[in-house]
Amino acid sequence: MAAAPATAGSSKPASVPLQPLPRPATLVADGTRLDGRGLEEFRTVFLDTRVISRAAGSAYAEFNSTKVMAAVYGPRQGERRFGFSDTGRLNVEACFTSFARREGGRQAQRAAEKELASCLAAALEPSVDLGKLPKSVLDVYVMVLEAGGSEAAVAATAASLALADAGVELFDLVAACSVSDVSGQLLLDPSAAEAAQQRGGLLLAAMPSLGEVTQLQMSGDWAPGAARDALELALGGCAQLRAGMRDTLLAAEAARQQQRRRDGGDGGGGGGGGGAAAMQE
Amino acid sequence: MQADISDAEKLYIAQGVAQGVRNDGRGCHDARPLELELGVVAQANGSARLHVGATDVMVGVKVSLVSPDAAEPAKGQVFATVECSSCASPEFKGRGGEDWGIDMAAALQSALQSSLDLGSLVVLAGKTVWAVHLDCLVLNDGGGVLGALSVAARAALAVTRLPKVEVTMGEGDDDEPEIELGDDSEGTPMGVTRVPVIVSVAQIGSRCVVDPSAEEEPCASAVLHFAVGPGGRLGAATKTGAGGIPQPALLEMLEAAQQLGPKVLRELDGFLAASAAAASARAA
Amino acid sequence: MGRREYVSDGLRLDGRRPKELRNMRAQIGVLQSADGSAMFQMGNTQVLASVFGPREVEQRSQLQHDRAIVKCEYAMAAFSTGERRRRGKTDRRSTELSLVIRNTLEQTIQLEEYARSQIDVYVQVLQADGGTRCACINAAMLALADAGIKLRDVIASCAAGYLQGTPLLDLNHEEDRAGGPDISVAYQPGLGKIVALQMDGRLPTEAFDECVQLAIEGCKAMAGVMRKELLRHTRALMAAGEDAGGGGGGGGGAALR
Numbered sequence: 001m002a003a004a005p006a007t008a009g010s011s012k013p014a015s016v017p018l019q020p021l022p023r024p025a026t027l028v029a030d031g032t033r034l035d036g037r038g039l040e041e042f043r044t045v046f047l048d049t050r051v052i053s054r055a056a057g058s059a060y061a062e063f064n065s066t067k068v069m070a071a072v073y074g075p076r077q078g079e080r081r082f083g084f085s086d087t088g089r090l091n092v093e094a095c096f097t098s099f100a101r102r103e104g105g106r107q108a109q110r111a112a113e114k115e116l117a118s119c120l121a122a123a124l125e126p127s128v129d130l131g132k133l134p135k136s137v138l139d140v141y142v143m144v145l146e147a148g149g150s151e152a153a154v155a156a157t158a159a160s161l162a163l164a165d166a167g168v169e170l171f172d173l174v175a176a177c178s179v180s181d182v183s184g185q186l187l188l189d190p191s192a193a194e195a196a197q198q199r200g201g202l203l204l205a206a207m208p209s210l211g212e213v214t215q216l217q218m219s220g221d222w223a224p225g226a227a228r229d230a231l232e233l234a235l236g237g238c239a240q241l242r243a244g245m246r247d248t249l250l251a252a253e254a255a256r257q258q259q260r261r262r263d264g265g266d267g268g269g270g271g272g273g274g275g276a277a278a279m280q281e
Numbered sequence: 282m283q284a285d286i287s288d289a290e291k292l293y294i295a296q297g298v299a300q301g302v303r304n305d306g307r308g309c310h311d312a313r314p315l316e317l318e319l320g321v322v323a324q325a326n327g328s329a330r331l332h333v334g335a336t337d338v339m340v341g342v343k344v345s346l347v348s349p350d351a352a353e354p355a356k357g358q359v360f361a362t363v364e365c366s367s368c369a370s371p372e373f374k375g376r377g378g379e380d381w382g383i384d385m386a387a388a389l390q391s392a393l394q395s396s397l398d399l400g401s402l403v404v405l406a407g408k409t410v411w412a413v414h415l416d417c418l419v420l421n422d423g424g425g426v427l428g429a430l431s432v433a434a435r436a437a438l439a440v441t442r443l444p445k446v447e448v449t450m451g452e453g454d455d456d457e458p459e460i461e462l463g464d465d466s467e468g469t470p471m472g473v474t475r476v477p478v479i480v481s482v483a484q485i486g487s488r489c490v491v492d493p494s495a496e497e498e499p500c501a502s503a504v505l506h507f508a509v510g511p512g513g514r515l516g517a518a519t520k521t522g523a524g525g526i527p528q529p530a531l532l533e534m535l536e537a538a539q540q541l542g543p544k545v546l547r548e549l550d551g552f553l554a555a556s557a558a559a560a561s562a563r564a565a
Numbered sequence: 566m567g568r569r570e571y572v573s574d575g576l577r578l579d580g581r582r583p584k585e586l587r588n589m590r591a592q593i594g595v596l597q598s599a600d601g602s603a604m605f606q607m608g609n610t611q612v613l614a615s616v617f618g619p620r621e622v623e624q625r626s627q628l629q630h631d632r633a634i635v636k637c638e639y640a641m642a643a644f645s646t647g648e649r650r651r652r653g654k655t656d657r658r659s660t661e662l663s664l665v666i667r668n669t670l671e672q673t674i675q676l677e678e679y680a681r682s683q684i685d686v687y688v689q690v691l692q693a694d695g696g697t698r699c700a701c702i703n704a705a706m707l708a709l710a711d712a713g714i715k716l717r718d719v720i721a722s723c724a725a726g727y728l729q730g731t732p733l734l735d736l737n738h739e740e741d742r743a744g745g746p747d748i749s750v751a752y753q754p755g756l757g758k759i760v761a762l763q764m765d766g767r768l769p770t771e772a773f774d775e776c777v778q779l780a781i782e783g784c785k786a787m788a789g790v791m792r793k794e795l796l797r798h799t800r801a802l803m804a805a806g807e808d809a810g811g812g813g814g815g816g817g818g819a820a821l822r
Binding site for chain 2: 609692
Binding site for chain 1: 384387395503505507510513515518519520521523525526531532535539
């Protein structure tokens with residue numbers, strides 16, 4: 001406990017205002033980040049599907065302190081006011097829990113939700129075979145439980161996983177990751193503390209097996225060469241993430257099949273089978 | 282916002298682009314010529330009107346003295362708004378085009394906030410700063426509106442002069458300092474050298490074209506908008522359109538934007554320098 | 566604050582005589598995508614108008630079997646006034662002005678020629694320095710003519726005021742703010758009819774007649790300018806022949822190349 005600085009001549013103890021903890025001066029030392037990761041390493045990734053039983057498909061993604069839940073409902077009939085359309089529509093809604101972020105008021109939160117939703121819609125739309133869903137709407141709901149950095153990327157990954165879980169026809173899974181340029185060093189999957197000190201930030205969503213990029217958002221200031229390197233780093237990250245997503249889906253399906261077989265043999269019983277696969281990098 | 286063209290026309294344009302021919306005779310990496318007018322709004326501190334092909338935009342800059350944001354007392358403020366005039370299209374009547382305007386305003390505002398020297402907009406630290414309001418009006422949508430707005434914004438900011446202010450400190454510590462506005466004719470220019478222009482690159486079929494026209498925009502599967510500063514430095518980038526972009530094409534688009542951006546900036550700066558020289562020659 | 570002298574030695578604040586109009590400029594065909602468009606400028610007041618249609622009626626419930634319906638929307642740019650102010654397109658002032666412009670234009674459009682259709686008129690104020698109402702009507706009128714819509718006559722609009730016992734033509738913002746009576750008149754010079762007249766403030770009866778007469782004289786002068794521009798534009802179209810697009814004259818623009 002630090003003693004409150006007493007002002008000379010006054011007996012009243014000065015109050016100590018609560019200050020946010022000072023930010024560490026250097027985020028990277030000897031190629032290691034504050035949380036012990038290498039520069040091009042993801043945080044601890046945990047993916048799970050079928051976490052909401054009511055939804056057609058759902059997924060949960062956790063990248064250390066960034067936690068996102070996604071659910072897909074539908075396809076359902078499109079609203080009359082949108083008129084006839086020979087392709088389906090993706091309706092994406094995103095929200096932050098009231099405790100997801102430290103800063104920002106209600107207004108800022110609402111703006112951030114709107115922005116996140118439109119970013120996700122653009123990221124997911126190219127992956128869904130909307131031509132097979134005329135006159136219909138797919139609802140994708142995303143909830144950011146805790147925002148610990150790279151929320152948009154984690155949310156896109158979770159939403160794509162939920163779409164796959166719902167059995168929607170996809171061209172490929174969408175994996176997304178962020179890259180931050182912090183004092184000239186490119187950091188994959190930045191945490192909130194790292195992103196706060198970035199000179200430039202980048203979000204990339206891709207369909208790695210098709211080799212197509214579905215969303216790109218850059219901000220800040222990028223030197224001409226650094227942008228290219230960051231893009232390549234992010235593309236590599238997406239490919240890595242996709243492998244993890246695929247494993248999660250396969251493991252979940254395998255667990256379900258096993259359960260079904262057991263249920264068929266024993267004739268009932270047995271709770272929900274956890275089909276989670278953790279991915280450690 | 283999107284030109285109403287038939288599938289046959291789309292196919293025609295797409296096949297043309299596949300062979301490297303565009304419907305207005307440009308090459309794939311050529312931007313349309315800019316036609317710029319400066320000082321079109323007498324009541325604004327700086328203004329510009331830009332025609333790029335059929336696209337027609339107007340930008341007015343107004344500055345005012347405000348008290349700074351409590352979180353950032355040593356920074357001036359920049360705000361951008363984009364209004365789509367219903368004169369451009371019946372689509373924009375009422376609240377139509379509002380969402381599009383908000384998206385474009387956000388892109389412009391973030392480009393300006395990261396490139397203008399906000400510290401230089403401080404008049405009295407912690408008390409008074411300049412707020413720069415950039416109001417944009419879309420008068421006709423002929424494609425590449427965001428890019429046109431960014432060029433017009435840079436031009437309008439370049440001719441903006443911050444009025445001279447005189448700060449008289451009060452006698453006692455508690456007295457509020459007095460701030461007096463000087464004559465409008467004299468004033469200090471704002472540093473705009475780092476303000477980027479936004480270059481749109483559209484992917485049509487397997488090729489990419491820069492600065493898409495209104496007819497080309499609906500043919501594109503995806504459009505990337507890069508904010509490119511001097512020397513090809515990249516600022517913000519956003520994507521519109523429902524298609525995916527193949528990885529090699531992405532890098533090609535990035536390169537195209539990095540090549541075109543500085544070219545547009547050079548052209549614009551040359552014109553601004555020439556018109557400034559002409560203005561001072563007239564004054565002399 | 567002392568009383569301001571609005572007229573001294575027979576000259577007004579901006580150096581005009583009491584019965585003098587500001588510099589006027591009209592330009593037709595300024596926007597590419599509109600069916601008809603025009604710009605009208607009086608001094609620092611600058612207004613853009615565009616016309617779309619006649620086209621299919623948007624809301625079927627509003628369809629009229631024997632005539633066209635006219636829709637009008639008025640908008641002001643955020644930078645158009647001295648103080649920066651962002652206004653919506655649906656605030657009360659805008660709604661009122663939209664209605665005034667629509668009612669005025671309906672008097673001159675041969676609506677029965679375009680049964681079951683809709684004509685959209687959009688007016689955008691780029692700079693406001695008094696007399697926006699009149700400039701809007703003039704600009705919209707030219708845009709209608711450019712769109713090739715059948716009209717009974719040209720409508721020209723002009724305002725007159727009364728300050729310090731002197732009738733003043735075409736008030737600017739400063740004079741408008743003085744709070745004196747202000748009459749805006751829309752007039753058909755060919756038919757010799759007043760199609761709209763609005764007044765606020767109080768005015769002695771004799772002075773009223775004098776002010777209306779003055780405003781009508783102003784309207785006639787405006788109509789002259791508009792007619793000249795219409796002729797110029799039509800001649801340009803004829804000279805250009807078949808392939809005259811919406812090119813118009815992009816005067817004042819300096820090309821970068």
